[in-house]
Amino acid sequence: MNSDPHESAAWRSFGMLDADEASAFDEAMxxxxxxxxxxxxxxRLTAVVAATAVQPVAPRAGQLQRLERQLGIHTARRTNWPAISGWAAAAVVTLFLLVNRESPQTGTIAIAKPHPPVAAPEDISPVKPVDGSPVAEETLPREMVEIPAFAVSGQPMLVQEADTKVIRQETRQLIQENEVLKEKVxxxxxxERERFEAVPGTAWPIVMRMSPPGMQEEPTDISFDHEGPPMTAILGDALASAGDPYDEGLGVSKTGLGAEKPTPSAVPIYDPARDTxxxxxxxxxxxVEGESYNLWVTTQGKEQPVYxxxxPRSNSRAADSFDFNLGLMSTVPTGFILTRDPxxxxxxxxxxxxxxxGP
Incomplete structure (x- = not known):
C-alpha cells in the first residue's frame, strides 16, 4: 500500500488491494x-467517471424488481374499484333481503278479549196462567239473592283474584304484627309482675324492717291478723316521732312510771334506680363519747358486708332519719346491718x- 493517502484511496476504490491490505486500509480510515x-x-470521482464514460447495461428479468425491493421502492398498484363496488352492492342487497324475510309478522297473535260484564238480573214479572189459577208467590226475595261483586262492577275475574290476594297478604301481616305486639305486652x-312480686320484708322501692339480732321475726304484711305492728305502722310512727322534738319514742310512757325499755328498730328505704x-x-x-353507729349493706355478689x-350524732330525740347512697347504680341490696363501734x-x-x- 502506497504512503500517499490519495493514491491508496484510489487503489482501494478500484479494488486493487488484496484482503489484508484492504482491512489494514479500513482500520487506518x-x-x-x-x-x-x-x-x-x-x-465520488470514480462514480462520476463511471456514469459519464461507461455505457449502462440493461438489467436482466427480475433484477430491477429485486433492486427495488432491496432499496425499499414499491411501485403503486392500481386498485380495481369497479369490481370492489360491484361486490359491495351485491352484499348489501343480499343482506336486505334476508332481514326483510326474517322480520316478525305483526297481527298474527290472537288477543283474548276480556269477558263482558255480567249484568244484574232484571225483575221478571210472573206469567199469569191462562186458566185463571192464582199465581204462586216468590219463594226467595230479591234481597236474599247474593250477586257477586265482580258481576255488578263489571271487573274481570283476574282483577278480583289479584285484589283478594293483596287483601289476604295485608291481613296476614296485620295478624303477625298483632302477635308480636301481644308477645311484647x-x-x-x-x-312488672316479677319486679313487684311480694317478698317477705321487702317491697319496691326496697323497704326493709331492721330488728335486734335474735329477736323473733314478726310478720311484715299490713293485715290485722297478727298482734305485732305492721311495717307501715312502725314507719309512720317513727317519722312522726322524728318530727316531734318532745316525743320520747315508742313504748315509753309519758309519765315514766312502769315504762318498759323501748325496743330499737329501723326501716331503710332504698331506690336502686336512683341510688338514693x-x-x-x-x-x-x-x-357514749368515742362511739358511733355505722351502716352496712349486704348484696348477692359479695359475701362480706359493704360499709x-x-x-351523724343525733339530738335527744328517740327517732330520726338519715339519707344515704351505696355508690353503685342498679345494686339490689339483700340486707342492712347497723353496728355500734368505737x-x-x-x-x-x-x-x-x-x-x-334486717330483714
Whole structure:
C-alpha cells in the first residue's frame, strides 16, 4: 500500500488491494479522518467517471424488481374499484333481503278479549196462567239473592283474584304484627309482675324492717291478723316521732312510771334506680363519747358486708332519719346491718357489735 493517502484511496476504490491490505486500509480510515475524507472524495470521482464514460447495461428479468425491493421502492398498484363496488352492492342487497324475510309478522297473535260484564238480573214479572189459577208467590226475595261483586262492577275475574290476594297478604301481616305486639305486652307484664312480686320484708322501692339480732321475726304484711305492728305502722310512727322534738319514742310512757325499755328498730328505704336511700331509726340506745353507729349493706355478689357510712350524732330525740347512697347504680341490696363501734375505722360486723339487722 502506497504512503500517499490519495493514491491508496484510489487503489482501494478500484479494488486493487488484496484482503489484508484492504482491512489494514479500513482500520487506518477509522483512525485517520483525513484518509477517510480522501477515500470518500475518490469514491465520488470514480462514480462520476463511471456514469459519464461507461455505457449502462440493461438489467436482466427480475433484477430491477429485486433492486427495488432491496432499496425499499414499491411501485403503486392500481386498485380495481369497479369490481370492489360491484361486490359491495351485491352484499348489501343480499343482506336486505334476508332481514326483510326474517322480520316478525305483526297481527298474527290472537288477543283474548276480556269477558263482558255480567249484568244484574232484571225483575221478571210472573206469567199469569191462562186458566185463571192464582199465581204462586216468590219463594226467595230479591234481597236474599247474593250477586257477586265482580258481576255488578263489571271487573274481570283476574282483577278480583289479584285484589283478594293483596287483601289476604295485608291481613296476614296485620295478624303477625298483632302477635308480636301481644308477645311484647306479655313480656312487659311478666317483668312488672316479677319486679313487684311480694317478698317477705321487702317491697319496691326496697323497704326493709331492721330488728335486734335474735329477736323473733314478726310478720311484715299490713293485715290485722297478727298482734305485732305492721311495717307501715312502725314507719309512720317513727317519722312522726322524728318530727316531734318532745316525743320520747315508742313504748315509753309519758309519765315514766312502769315504762318498759323501748325496743330499737329501723326501716331503710332504698331506690336502686336512683341510688338514693333514707334510714329511719327509732329508739336507738344512747352512745357514749368515742362511739358511733355505722351502716352496712349486704348484696348477692359479695359475701362480706359493704360499709355504707357513719350515722351523724343525733339530738335527744328517740327517732330520726338519715339519707344515704351505696355508690353503685342498679345494686339490689339483700340486707342492712347497723353496728355500734368505737370511732375510727369501722370493723366488720360481729354479733357483739350488731345492734340492728334486717330483714
Amino acid at each position: 477509522r483512525l485517520d479522518p483525513e484518509l477517510k475524507q480522501s477515500y470518500l472524495e475518490m469514491e 306479655e313480656e312487659l307484664q311478666s317483668v 336511700g333514707t334510714l329511719v331509726v327509732n329508739n336507738l340506745p344512747d352512745i 355504707v357510712g357513719k350515722l 370511732q375510727g375505722k369501722p370493723l366488720q360486723p360481729t354479733p357483739g357489735t350488731t345492734i340492728l339487722q
